[in-house]
Amino acid sequence: NPVYIDSKSEKVNSGKVTTFSSFSVVSENRIFLAPSGYSERLLPLFGCALLTGGGMPTEMESEKVEKMDEASDLDPKIQEKLKNLVPKAYCRHRSWGVGQITEKDDALGAYLIDFRTKKGHSMEFGYAAESLRHLPDDHLEARILREPDAIRAMAQDQVSELMKLAVTSLGKEATAVRLEESMVPHLLPPEGWKKFWEAAKRAMKKDPHFVTGK
Numbered sequence: 001n002p003v004y005i006d007s008k009s010e011k012v013n014s015g016k017v018t019t020f021s022s023f024s025v026v027s028e029n030r031i032f033l034a035p036s037g038y039s040e041r042l043l044p045l046f047g048c049a050l051l052t053g054g055g056m057p058t059e060m061e062s063e064k065v066e067k068m069d070e071a072s073d074l075d076p077k078i079q080e081k082l083k084n085l086v087p088k089a090y091c092r093h094r095s096w097g098v099g100q101i102t103e104k105d106d107a108l109g110a111y112l113i114d115f116r117t118k119k120g121h122s123m124e125f126g127y128a129a130e131s132l133r134h135l136p137d138d139h140l141e142a143r144i145l146r147e148p149d150a151i152r153a154m155a156q157d158q159v160s161e162l163m164k165l166a167v168t169s170l171g172k173e174a175t176a177v178r179l180e181e182s183m184v185p186h187l188l189p190p191e192g193w194k195k196f197w198e199a200a201k202r203a204m205k206k207d208p209h210f211v212t213g214k
Contacts, residue, residue: 090142140169
């Protein structure tokens with residue numbers, strides 16, 4: 001193999017195969033134009049093995065590639081869990097909290113999800129079915145993610161209404177600890193929780209929709 005030297009007089013690795021390289025020098029007759037309409041996460045699969053061995057898939061063949069791992073091929077129980085997990089839907093993960101699905105890639109069998117601290121996180125259908133809980137659009141945590149200013153205003157001026165939303169959304173999980181987890185720090189600063197909770201308890205005592213302990 002020829003030896004290549006970079007601008008710093010350092011040897012550049014070269015050969016017939018390159019793996020995990022940052023940059024590669026490739027002959028012009030070994031470059032293929034990728035077809036439009038493919039996910040950027042799918043295109044890397046069209047590497048040496050596919051392109052050299054079989055050539056770029058035709059339009060007819062590409063339909064088979066895109067459909068090879070669709071959700072409809074999964075176990076019926078998993079399909080049932082995934083039916084509400086569609087693009088723009090909200091969900092909750094036990095570790096990463098609330099997120100919104102931005103893309104469903106049937107070719108790769110995975111979702112792209114924007115969690116607060118993990119934007120563009122990829123999650124396979126099977127794992128998503130086991131670890132994600134779908135949140136309706138009007139769920140408290142979905143609304144905190146989507147419209148934090150509006151819910152923050154409720155926390156100040158319509159405490160009773162906010163607590164009704166919390167109970168409706170969280171059900172049996174509507175405890176002080178769970179509510180604090182939902183609101184802090186996404187809606188309230190940690191030092192503001194105690195003040196809010198005291199106001200919430202006073203509002204619930206005055207509202208006949210709530211039954212509170214003496």
